[in-house]
Every structure is written in structure tokens, then in C-alpha cells.
Amino acid sequence: MRIAKFALAIVFAVVGLVLLANQRAAADGGIPLAALAGNYAFTCQGTFSICLDSKTFAPIDCGAKTPLVVVPLTDLGIGELTRDAKGNLCSNDLEVVSSLPVDNTPPSVSPVHPAVGITSNYDPVTGTGDISVIEYRGGKCIGSTFDSTGAVETTTFTFHFAVSNQGKRIDMVVTSAVAFVTGTTGNFIGDFSLSCTNLRQ
Amino acid sequence: MLTVRKLGNPVSYYTMMKLRTAAGLALLLFMATMIGGPVRVSHAQDDGGVTLASLAGKFAARGSGSLTLCFNAGHTALQDCATAPLVVPYNFARLEQETRDAAGNSCGVPTVTSAPVAGTTFPAGVSTGTIVGTTTSFDPTTGRGTIGVNGYHGGTCIGAVFDSTGATLTNTATFTFLVSDSGNRIEFINTSASYITSAFSVAGSVKGLVLSETFIRQGTQN
Secondary structure (H helix, E strand, O other), X not given: OHHXXXXXXXHHHHHXXXXXXXXXXXXXXXXXXXXXXXXXXXXXXXXXXXXXXXOOOOEOOOOOOOOXXXXXXXXXXXXXXXXXXXXXXXXEEEEEEEEOOOOOOOOEEOOOEEEEEEEEEEEOOOOEEEEEEEEEEOOEEEOOEEEOOOOEEEEEEEEEEEEEHHHOEEEEEEXXXXXXXXXXXXXXXXXXXXXXXXXXX | OXXXXXXXXXXXXXXXXXXXXXXXXXXXXXXXXXOHHHHHHHHHHHHHOOOOHHHOEEEEEEEEEXXXXXXXXXXXXXXXXXXXXXXXXXXXXXXXXXXXXXXXXEEEEEEEEEEEOOOOOOOOEEEEOEEEEEEEEEEOOOOEEEEEEEEEEOOEEEOOEEEOOOOEEEXXXXXXXXXXXXXXXXXXXXXXXXXXXXXXXXXXXXXEEEEEEEEEEOOOOO
């Protein structure tokens, strides 16, 4: 009986030590990409500018030689995304964009639109990496995969990101942004200063 | 029935009591082992706040703010704002990963995107660097502290230690910070900044810096 009691105590202690050791390994050895799989809610905010034809006010490539006007905007976005163990993700995003500085025109509210992301690199020791994202008009997310039926590419982004709170939070900053003018050519986004936070659901 | 059993088989009764006691002790040991780390920190907070040493570890941060850059007439180079003809306000967003040691020293790598407030046709400027910090004061009771940082172009972080190989000092700054969430979250606000003339910076060319940043612990406390 004493042996049984002693064994019981040892089992509890060993299991506890192993679990604690695993937690500390996560702290010391970093957060693996696979640990980021799951559902997240996200918010984004910042500023960016777009280039418009000075006569028609239609979007125009910011590198165009024709006369154009630059319109600074503020952006707030909210959405949800699903990420798989390889760092692929699919999200649904809604954005509200207003003039900067604000004026007497109402903000523009985008329809909810999907975006597909691929993690291009990730360092589990520092918890930092980069993601390439393509936004679409049409199509739909099925978990982290994308049904591209009827989807048209509209915008591409790259993000640098950093993971925290044991993989429950991911902060991101936009490092490139391209909004297509025609098909998948041209870019009517000029400069930008945008960042996002993903919180695990 | 229980009384009869106790009287009828006292050896079995005491054995059961001991077994229950042993199981209870084992469970306590298990629980204590599981939450040993956090318990240590919680006690520190209950008694006297978060210790500086408990802030050691890896953190990720996101921040944003605005500043004014001063340029020469051709908009080709930075110039001291005292004489510069061109003054341009910028918004910026930044992401940072840093490691802190138990003494309050830190080394971090920020990625910053900046854009003129008025907008331009050009893509945002994206820059990286190395930020080396030294905690200059910390009150564990309030969780408030101050930190002085040096910003470098180049260099690398090896944990909280800075390898200055190839690094050029570009600026110095001070921050006030406040700790929350049992030492897992730190809010920073910039309180001063000064740029130094170097191959990558010009003294006096940056004014009106406003920056706040939130650091979140990446893993668990040691």
C-alpha cells in the first residue's frame, strides 16, 4: 500500500514537471508556426494614399505620367481569419475608409471581402516572419482554404509580423501594398502606414 | 455502517485515511508544480508589485505615431529643422521584437513604415534597425519605469545583448513605461528623442515625435 501511495505521488509530480517543462520550452525555444493554427479576430488601422486621375477621378497608377491627384485616407478594418499549421490563411475583411483630414463626406464602407495569405518565412525563436496576402472581390473562405469561384484579385499586401502571448496574439505591419488599376497591373496605392492585430478566438 | 466498519476493521480505516491524505498531498504537489512559476510572480505582485527581473524574456510590440522630418530645398536630404526650408509631417507604424534581461537591459529589432500625412505617390518607406535599451528607473509598486534607448543602423541582437559590429548610432531616446497583466504587457510612451549626425541621420532633423507602443510577452515567464 505504501508503495502504491508513493508511486501515486511520484506520478503526479512527474506529470506536473513534464508539463511545466513543456511550457518553459515554449518560452525559451520559441513558438512553432504550427502552434499558430486556429481562428483569429483582427483589427487594422492606419493611413494610406491613393492616386486618382485629375480629370475623371478614376484610380490611376501612381507612377503614371498623366496629371493625377493624391488623396490621403485613414483606414479601419475588422475581420476574422483561419490559419492552418503551415501558415496559410483565409480571411474575411470589412474596412471603413475616410478622408484625411476628415471632411463633410461620409466614409466609404467596403463589402466584406476575402483575402488569402501565405507565410513566406518564419523564425520560431524570435516569433517573427512575413506573410504575402492577396485580396479578392468574390470567392469565399472555407476554413483556411479559398474557393476561388468567381474571385477577382484586387490588392496584394506583404506584412511583417511578430507573435506574442504564447501564440494567441499576432501583431503585423504592412510593408508593401499594391491595388491593381486594371486586371493585375498598375498600383493606385501610394504611401501607407498600416498595422494590424490578430487575437485568437 | 461506517462506525461499525471503523470499529470492526481499524487497520483498514487508518489505511484509507492515509491513502486519502497521500492522494491529497500528491494532488497539491501536482498543482504546485503546474503553477509554480506564475505563483512566484503573483506573490511578487501581491506583496510589492512586479519586479524588474520578472520582466525578463521575449516581447513583441506594435506601435504608431507621428513625427516631422525636415529636408533641404530639393527634398533630397535631411536638414536641421532650425534652418530647413521643407518641413514634412509623417505618420508611422512599427513592429518590434525584443528580448529583455533581468537587469532591465533590452535589445530589439523594429520594422517601421512611414508615410507623409498629406500622402504621396511613392510607396511607404520601410526601415529596420536595432534598439538597445537600459532601464534607468523602475518602481515595482506602481510598475512604472523609465528607459533610455540608443537606436542603431545595423548591428544585431543576441538575446538581450547587442552586437555592435557594423552598427552606427543614429539616435537616442527616452521612454516611460507601465507594466500590467502580471508582467506580460508593457506600455511605452516616448518622452524625448534626439538624432545624431551620421551617415544615416542628421542632428535636429526630426521633431515632434509622438510614439506609443505596446509590448506583449511572446512566451511564458521563466
